Amino acid sequence: SWRTLQRGLVIGLMLGAGGGTCGAMVGQIGYQFTTNSTTRPTESGNSDSGTEAGSGGIFNPRVREIQRRVQQAGGSQGEIEIALGWNNINDLDLHVIDPNGFEIYFGRTRSPSGGWLDVDQNAACTQVTTTPVEHVFWSQADALPGRYQVYVKHYSSCERTDPTDFDVVITVGDQVTPLSGTIKKSKWFSESKKLVHSFEYGPMAEYAPV
Secondary structure: OOOHHHHHHHHHHHHHHHHHHHHHHHHHHHHHHHOOOOOEEEEEEEEOOEEEEOOHHHOOHHHHHHHHHHHHOOOOOOOOEEEEEEEOOOOEEEEEEEEOEEEEEOOOOOOOOOOOEEEOOOOOHHOOOOOOOOEEEEOOOOOEEEEEEEEEEEEEEEOOOEEEEEEEEEEEEOOEEEHHHHEEOOOOOOHHHHEEEEEEEEOOOOOOOO
16 A cells, blocks of 8 residues: 555665765775774874975976985885985085984995985085985895984085075985985084984884874
């Protein structure tokens, strides 16, 4: 009868609405699980106040240029990669302090933790290029959990162009952090070396400044 048909339609609508609500709840739970969980180490960090964070990741043209220079210079790939690039013949140096407190730079190119400065250009103003790059990396097997600190030092003015603009690209897994800044040579050591970025690396690391 018509009354029976009406009742059936009402029941059908109620069941459909209930099913949609349940589906939305399941979808929301699934979304939260996906976005709040991780199955591999992640990177989080804090930049120095004098350093500008870039955007665009691997699509940033500066990032692609630095990566091109590293590849051209024979740099190795790793789980953690830190690259420094600039555009004159001055001698800038990349310094990285690992979680054990060991500082990698031109004077100590390998750390006990497996970090390696494998590209060092414009060193002591010899064999200079106007597109220099420096590069430190850790393999996935060697990368230690903990805090990493990235510094740029202006070692020597090989020409009158100063201050010098620079770019730093930090790659942790598939996360790319581009940074840029300016540095100049100073007679005071503390003014010639700048903290650019620090970050935490480790399983289940949450995105929060350090």
